[in-house]
Amino acid sequence: MKDVNYKIYTLGCKVNQYDSALISQVLQSYGFCKVNRDADLAIINTCAVTQKAISKDKRMINRARRENPKAKIIVFGCWPRVYSGLIKLDNVDYILGAGEFDKLFKIIKIIYKVKKKLNLPDIVATDRTRYFLKIQDGCEQFCTYCIIPLARGKLKSRPAKKIIKEAKNAIKHNYKEIVLTGIHLGLYGKKGRGNFKYDLADLIKKILVLPGLGRLRLSSIEITEIDDKIINLLKKEKKLCPHLHIPLQSGSDKILKLMNRPYTKDYFKKQVNRIRKVVPDIAISTDIIVGFPGETDQDFKETCRFTREIGFSRIHVFSFSAHPMTLAFHFPDKVKSEVISKRSKILRSIGEKLEESFKNKFKNKTLEVFVERQGNNYLIGRSEYYFEVKFKPDNIVDNIVDNYQNKHYNNLINKIVAVKF
Ligand code: SF4
CATH class of the missing domain: 3.80.30.20 (tm_1862 like domain)
Known part of the structure; x- marks a missing residue:
């Protein structure tokens, strides 16, 4: 099998993101390499929730064709599933509906002569945090x-x-x-x-x-x-x-x-x-x-x-x-x-006013914040109630939920800490 580069374009919801991450991990297990353009294989995981979403699918397919002129193009996901048999696209090689993973991996294995067995990943990472x-x-x-x-x-x-x-x-x-x-x-x-x-x-x-x-x-x-x-x-x-x-x-x-x-x-x-x-x-x-x-x-x-x-x-x-x-x-x-x-x-x-008043109920209370990123001199995370919290490490109170070495910004990212709000 020669080296194969791939790119996946994902539209739509979290479930689609999950499916794309799963496909990506299987391709990597075959030894394929993720690239930004000029791939040998481009997969567009589509959404069909509205007409607008379908227009975006079409634009994305054209973009995939432009960015990967030599690639085999596979259109996957909800659009083909909803409109099965009705989609006519000249510039793509295969069209498969959401959930047709077996077919997808079979086709890929045949095109690129992959010998490895299909092994679904144990972990499908879609988000950093x-x-x-x-x-x-x-x-x-x-x-x-x-x-x-x-x-x-x-x-x-x-x-x-x-x-x-x-x-x-x-x-x-x-x-x-x-x-x-x-x-x-x-x-x-x-x-x-x-x-x-x-x-x-x-x-x-x-x-x-x-x-x-x-x-x-x-x-x-x-x-x-x-x-x-x-x-x-x-x-x-x-x-x-x-x-x-x-x-x-x-x-x-x-x-x-x-x-x-x-x-x-x-x-x-x-x-x-x-x-x-x-x-x-x-x-x-x-x-x-x-x-x-x-x-x-x-x-x-x-x-x-x-x-x-x-x-x-x-x-x-x-x-x-x-x-x-x-x-x-x-x-x-x-x-x-x-x-x-x-x-x-x-x-x-x-909605904005309601969100503000909901947040205000927690003023001076302790929240458990999952720290996601660092701003200018502060940290940002989400509380257990899902609203965003910006805070300085000094606001962290004694009862630490997660272990960490010190209160330096970098050490706190990806930790859950108890914060006085
Ligand atoms: S049909 Fe109704 S319940 Fe089912 S996914 Fe759509 S909005 Fe949700």
Whole structure:
């Protein structure tokens, strides 16, 4: 086998980043070399979440062709999966959908005459600091605006054994924070209509006892899937970050119904109260879509009111953009783009204020900060509640969570320290 250089272009979400990191590690195990351009092999891991994302895919494919004129080009990921058979591209060699890893590695082995056996890596590093551990893929909810069930297919959970092995390796490689990710995390362990043999809470418990674990965080979980087992773990387990990202999407029951979200705002509020009764200071962040078809000024006002009522710790605002393969694309009463921008701006500013007031609750309290980088004379990290904290080493209080030699800036990066906020 001759020396092979490769480059991977990744678009989209954390799950895609994980998949690209996995591909990259397999290629390295074959002896391939990662380069910035003029590669022999270029893989574009695509996203299909909106029309805009697909336009970006196309631009990225052209860029890959320009930067790697002699390369074999493989288009991979959600775009081919959603539009299987419908993509016509002259300038690429292979097109494979998300999840088709076996085919991908088979093709690569044939093209480059690789003799080595396929060995999936024990650790898939996507980020310098946190370790994003994929435990689940797929979704069967079919929210009317979302393409993911088509892009990612049915619910699939990775076996706990494999996840634990990967978590152990991440700890061994000095990752201090592990973030459990998936497309529909709360349904970990569920297959089709069958019952759970094991669930997310069982898995969390298994990870929490691993020696050397710094802390564990959940990436995003649906309000309907937060049960007493998870709430009690959040209360009892110091290493499980008191932070839940729960997508609300709209604070209007009418819009929630049109979105096919399986709850009302009343239910959402009751669940939040139930969680806060047990874990009073928990951070609850959310996603909200602005400008869904049929969203009137009144509906939008309801959403704004509701976000304040809940007191989210952070809001990710998404301006609605219809994907042609979703039901919502065909819905009447589209909201004008100027109105969507105006509403998004208003909601973002509410989100900033809520974030500030959530942070203020912790003034003068001690936070456990995972130190990520150094600024000009200060350090920056994230607290267990997920908000960013800037501090000087002098603010570190006695009860050190992590071992370190001294309070020099460099020594503190990638450590968890207790900081007076
Ligand atoms: S639950 Fe999430 S991933 Fe599944 S369809 Fe709805 S928005 Fe998409």
